[in-house]
Amino acid sequence: MQQLKSFLCGRWQSGADPQTVLHDATTGAAIAQTSSRGLDLGAALRHGRAVGGPALRQLSFAQRGEILGQLASVLVTHRDHLLDLSGRNMGTTRGDGKFDIDGASGTLAYYAKLGQTLGDRTWLADGEQVQFSRSKRFVGQHIWSPRRGIAVHINAFNFPAWNLCEKLACALLAGMPVLAKPGTATAIVSVRIVELWQEAGLLPDGALQLLVGSAGDLLDHLGPQDCVVFTGSGSTGQQIRSHPQVLRYNVPVNVEADSINATVLGPDIAPGSDVWTMFLAEVVREITQKAGQKCTAIRRVLVPSAVADEVQAELVARLQDARVGDPAVQGTAVGPVAGPAQKRDVVAGLQNLALHAQLVWQAADVPADGCFVATSLFRTDAGAAAEYVHDHEVFGPAATLLPYAGSADEAVDIVARAGGCLATSVFSDDAAWAGHVVLGVAPYTGRVYWGSSKVFDQGTGHGAVMPALVHGGPGKAGGGEELGGERGLRFYWQRTAIQGDTQLLRGLVG
Numbered sequence: 098m099q100q101l102k103s104f105l106c107g108r109w110q111s112g113a114d115p116q117t118v119l120h121d122a123t124t125g126a127a128i129a130q131t132s133s134r135g136l137d138l139g140a141a142l143r144h145g146r147a148v149g150g151p152a153l154r155q156l157s158f159a160q161r162g163e164i165l166g167q168l169a170s171v172l173v174t175h176r177d178h179l180l181d182l183s184g185r186n187m188g189t190t191r192g193d194g195k196f197d198i199d200g201a202s203g204t205l206a207y208y209a210k211l212g213q214t215l216g217d218r219t220w221l222a223d224g225e226q227v228q229f230s231r232s233k234r235f236v237g238q239h240i241w242s243p244r245r246g247i248a249v250h251i252n253a254f255n256f257p258a259w260n261l262c263e264k265l266a267c268a269l270l271a272g273m274p275v276l277a278k279p280g281t282a283t284a285i286v287s288v289r290i291v292e293l294w295q296e297a298g299l300l301p302d303g304a305l306q307l308l309v310g311s312a313g314d315l316l317d318h319l320g321p322q323d324c325v326v327f328t329g330s331g332s333t334g335q336q337i338r339s340h341p342q343v344l345r346y347n348v349p350v351n352v353e354a355d356s357i358n359a360t361v362l363g364p365d366i367a368p369g370s371d372v373w374t375m376f377l378a379e380v381v382r383e384i385t386q387k388a389g390q391k392c393t394a395i396r397r398v399l400v401p402s403a404v405a406d407e408v409q410a411e412l413v414a415r416l417q418d419a420r421v422g423d424p425a426v427q428g429t430a431v432g433p434v435a436g437p438a439q440k441r442d443v444v445a446g447l448q449n450l451a452l453h454a455q456l457v458w459q460a461a462d463v464p465a466d467g468c469f470v471a472t473s474l475f476r477t478d479a480g481a482a483a484e485y486v487h488d489h490e491v492f493g494p495a496a497t498l499l500p501y502a503g504s505a506d507e508a509v510d511i512v513a514r515a516g517g518c519l520a521t522s523v524f525s526d527d528a529a530w531a532g533h534v535v536l537g538v539a540p541y542t543g544r545v546y547w548g549s550s551k552v553f554d555q556g557t558g559h560g561a562v563m564p565a566l567v568h569g570g571p572g573k574a575g576g577g578e579e580l581g582g583e584r585g586l587r588f589y590w591q592r593t594a595i596q597g598d599t600q601l602l603r604g605l606v607g
């Protein structure tokens with residue numbers, strides 16, 4: 098069985114027994130094991146701060162960007178190999194694997210380009226000089242400078258490549274070293290990526306360390322210049338936020354957590370129209386892609402009551418064509434969920450959902466072995482009053498239809514009921530109605546996707562996270578924000594107001 102090691106303090110290290118076992122999601126067979134027990138995580142954080150930080154900070158944005166570009170190229174070169182590993186560990190179809198691996202290289206490449214744009218500087222000014230009196234001599238100027246600690250990245254199991262790279266791209270370009278911890282169940286792809294980067298010798302010493310296995314006492318070693326970026330469940334996010342060392346030093350913590358995302362079909366959209374077709378395709382993709390294990394996936398489908406039966410029939414027809422099975426077999430649309438623990442969670446979630454909404458369709462002939470889960474469509478007429486549907490994210494191939502009367506206010510109330518989402522989509526050509534919904538859901542959502550006949554042939558889709566746009570959501574979605582172009586770097590910087598003589602400050606900040 099493969100032994101997965103951690104890359105800490107410049108070398109690959111194994112932890113002591115007992116080991117955590119990783120599975121082939123398709124067969125359920127044990128394929129790898131790992132442990133972080135006994136590893137000196139305090140030394141790893143010190144190594145990042147003392148060795149990786151200074152090495153990165155002496156590089157300009159352009160130089161850091163160049164490294165990111167090379168990291169992206171390695172992923173492109175080894176794409177097929179990484180797709181195979183993803184299929185073996187997580188049971189992803191080829192298309193689902195690409196969503197992760199290509200998303201990872203694309204995000205690195207985006208930030209590589211941003212590095213070139215920011216150029217030869219090592220830090221940035223924030224805004225213009227501020228004048229305080231009639232004299233222009235004494236002014237203030239805000240600057241951003243990289244924190245002197247280490248960025249701890251704790252990632253979820255569902256995107257072992259993208260999650261690693263989207264966080265890493267921002268931190269490295271900002272000038273902060275990283276210790277990344279992938280979700281253990283699917284860590285094989287993350288480990289291989291770091292191995293490939295190490296073999297290529299692209300990163301300065303200490304700039305990236307990888308912890309595989311449990312987080313152990315990692316957070317006990319956090320210091321006042323460190324930060325934590327987390328993706329995963331709301332409950333773990335709360336544990337991290339309330340960790341004594343985080344509270345002691347006010348360590349910044351960014352959380353991306355559970356999100357019960359919604360899509361809204363406008364009452365103006367006629368059956369059979371382009372937008373109608375786009376809406377149905379989007380819902381089916383969001384239910385089936387990566388077996389529904391996407392933080393941005395659509396979980397709640399709001400449709401006008403007048404067309405609810407028609408939408409349901411068309412969705413069922415399309416979902417019937419999306420075969421659940423072995424991802425290696427051509428034509429399979431839905432693979433297994435990522436591991437036995439994830440299967441247990443999703444099955445329990447589906448059982449609870451069935452207590453509060455009607456199960457209107459479920460996939461048949463789903464393999465009994467491995468980690469397969471039947472694709473499921475639920476429906477409830479309870480709108481915002483529905484229980485469980487708005488409260489619990491079932492992280493698998495399932496969604497719930499929610500018929501509503503067609504008013505924009507009602508749609509906003511239902512979307513808002515989840516207490517904060519990463520992504521909401523609205524499908525309508527009625528600018529006034531849709532504008533009301535878009536602005537109405539905006540305070541509850543990190544990203545709103547407006548599908549209309551003007552963009553039906555070119556939209557990027559509800560679930561795709563674009564590096565140029567922020568990713569995160571308020572309230573239950575974690576209250577965090579990642580990416581968004583240069584905005585994604587700011588989490589890793591301290592903003593300082595400097596006051597002094599105009600010319601001296603100009604000499605300092607350029």
Ligand code: NAP
Binds near residue numbers: 355
């Ligand atoms: P999780 O159990 O919260 O785990 C996420 C990450 O946190 C993993 O790397 C995990 O390590 C680590 N972790 C667990 N306990 C920790 C602790 N006390 N201190 C530090 N790190 C800790 O979440 P998950 O199993 O990945 O997913 C569970 C649910 O989270 C899903 O069902 C879904 O609802 C939600 N989720 C949300 C997103 C999003 O982007 N919003 C993405 C994925 C999942 P181990 O793997 O070693 O346990």
